[in-house]
Amino acid sequence: MREKEREELLFGYLERGTIKKRQEEREEENSMSQPQMPSTLTAEPAATQALTPYTRKWVRRLIYLSFLNFIIAGTLALFMRTDQGGAPALIGPLGTPQVFGQLLTAHGLGMFVGWQFPFAYGLCSYVFPKYMGRKLYNEKLLPVIFTLFAVGFYLVWLSILFGFGPGWYFLFPLPFHGGPAGTAPWGPAEALVFFGGMIITNISLIVFAFNIFGSAFSTKYDDKYNNAPRMNHSFSAKFAASIGFDAYMPKAVRERVVSYPPAVIAAMVTTLDMIVSAPPFLTLLGDGxxxxxxxxxxxxxxxxxxxxxxxxxxxxxxxxxxxIGMYYTLIPIFARKNFASERWVRVPWPLLLITGVGVYSHHLFMDTSQPYVLQLMSQNMSMTIGIASGISVFTIFALIWRSRYEWNLTAKFFAASILGWIVGGFLGVEQGNTSLDIYEHNTYLVVSHFHFNALDGIIPAAFGVLYWILPEIASKQWYSKTLGEIHFWGSSIGGFGLAGTFALLGYIGVPRREYSPISQALPFTAGYQPFLILAFFFAIVVAAAQIPFIWNLIRTLLGPTIKPPVVAPVPEVAVPVPSPLSRQSPDPTLSSEVRESKGTAGASPPVSFRPEGSISGASAGPATTTMTSLGEADKPEYQRIETQSLELDLDSTDDILSKVELERQEGMNKSG
Amino acid sequence: MFIVQNSARDLWVALDPNVFAILAGEAGYNLTYLEVIFAAATAITIVGFVALYWSTKHPEEKDTHALAKYEAHWVIVIVIIFILFSVTTLPYLPYPYAHSVKPNVVIDVQAQQFSWCLSPAPAWGSPCVQNINITLGDVVLFYVRSLDVTHGFGVYQWNPNSSNAYGQILFQVQVMPNYTNSVEYQFTTPGTYYIRCLEFCGYGHYTMISSFNITAV
Known part of the structure; x- marks a missing residue:
């Protein structure tokens, strides 16, 4: 039949109406035989064996390392503020010009490398098992990645401690020329340690990328991404799906490609960008x-x-x-509905992939020696990234609009993050314009742009995700919700205040990276002082807001481990009602046995925040039968009927899972 | 293209006559106009967020994706905005080679940690001239070069009698060893102009300050 049809089509025997009718019939036939699962979710996926205890262990270690670096790098920033803003009006400079250079270098590298790398490693290694249902390609590489990164990055910080301070982007030849002859604060030894450390750090990136690409493309997995009938599983189809390019394909082609979940697409795009740009960077480091x-x-x-x-x-x-991939993943869960179009979710990603690297020359707009074709490319790329961001933001806004949105702590952090993304984006577009950049390059406007985007964009999103996934990856219940709220409001007020003040400083022309922006040789700079003090004040607010976070995190990690309860197959179970940061799916029809038995997603503690001073979830030994006890404060969030649960060791959950799954299937067979 | 360029230029100049001071010969540029756009855009965004929050407190009974159906329209709007933004600013590229105005004065600028050396060109290596004088109205081409590391040649203007207490940045260009970068500017206001290093160049970066004078004939 198909052959005949193709022949008819080739020779033009069929009329347009007949073709359309047959296409519709075929679509119907396909949709009946091959139901297409949406790639985005409105509920947390059920527990999966792919997210093994081993993966969870190394994911959480990477994330702990990232936040340790965040706190250290943030503290360094506070000292930079005292140098610039506190001096001489408030407390006087705490450092010297040389120390300021070191702080500048350590803060930038601490945030962009020290914090971002392990966080991205951890998050990307989490999303593949979690949302794609695939065990990592080789989870034994996680400790290798962790060790390489830690060794490399702490060598970098060590070199800075010993005097290396050319700024976090170390423009050549400054690393080899720290000052006029005889005055350089660092020498070739510190530079060598720095470059060696950076090379090791980037090797960890290559190992990480190997793991990610393996997880995305390997044919060893027997799942729908490799074996769905009638679908195209060629490498090119998988590659297109992994970067969201299927959104641009014609319908007939698109329908034969298995879409990847947005969180996985995001992990792929960022890894590809990093790996494409690694060879030139490694060449540079080798040269250094x-x-x-x-x-x-x-x-x-x-x-x-x-x-x-x-x-x-x-x-x-x-x-x-x-x-951003996590926005696309979690926001539908909070909004309790799916995107109007799966296609719009994927449209921005190929653009972000290309522009992620292609915008780079806008950092060289003020180099007239740079070929103009690169400047023009990067100006257009900067505008394109604005378009891609505009699409993403609109898609997310449209989803939340008039939904029954659950404004939990993660959702609040995401909202702050999206606001920072948009406002920082306005400044980014302004500075991504060659003709305007001449007034803005290397002024505080640039600092404002990336603090809106990072301090108010990336960091809040990361906190939101941390509050969401910690119970799952660490089997711990958050110590206090109130501390989380204080953390949110303090970080947001301080963060937006700080970046906003930086914008004011930029618009009055204050240069960045100055030990002392105010100079007696420049009479007009005296007016900078009030703004610098204001920035100092907001920096203190941001720093103070991290104290409850640190306390909350420490108490959480020191708190009792939540043994994942396995709800025995009795008819009466706790029915979850959507609650702030409750990890239970709002949909009680999901297999609660499976979710809870794994200690993942739904199995994370019944309530993610326990009231201070009380412990919910008994910590009895393995395989004992206990009643789940809920704290007083938790009661309104759960209609507790009758719950019987088994407390299990994490390591034995796989066995129990299969047992429970068998029992469940038997039950279903009986009832069927 | 010529017409498009002129229309674009007229549009910006109509909005703020000083928005593109470079080559236009007006030294009165400040960022007020951009500042207002940024503040307005931020305010609109915040209003959008408040409306979004409000909307979630008034959810639809039936999920109609009321906003999502306008996504394609939204994309068209932002693409048009970005194209307009790009096209209207292209005539003001900060590169001397992009413009037909020919300079009648050339100044060589040499930078090294942590000082500036200005001298009349062509005289690479000639003695530095302290407080070099440039005649009002000259179209000046600055050739900048570094003897050691990367610096940033930034020029500020400040009039003690003006209401602008903070001075303003007029133009800048990166100063890189082994390369000669350039920037062109026509000064139309007499007075002292200040040079400040705008690229981190080491521990003494913040002290790298100099000046020159523009004098009426």
Missing amino acids: AWVSLNQPGFLNNLVAKNFVWINYHPIVYFAFFPL
């Missing part, structure tokens, strides 16, 4: 290490500057893209 050994360099300064920024622009997106 070579010159540090008193050998002649092989890159000229303009090429070196290109090689820095071609990697350092995607770095900015390394954690941000996976977090």
